[in-house]
Amino acid sequence: MSRSHPDADGKDVPETAVRNRSQWADTLHRPDPDSDEPKPACVEPDYREDADFTDVPVAAYPHYKLCGNPECFGSEWW
């Protein structure tokens, strides 16, 4: 039924991700489960204070990269 993201091979990717509203954004992040507002689970917003994040369906952004941070869709640190 739901299409998975091309980069999602073998990864636990939720149906909904978070993206920066910026037109330059090209990365999907895992939503922060502890935040009421759309916010990446990784440290991305900590050094982009002006960033404005929004919820989006992962399947709608197959051309976006999945964030490589371990908190999002990356592998564990080796």
Ligand SMILES: [Zn+2]
């Ligand atoms: Zn991230």
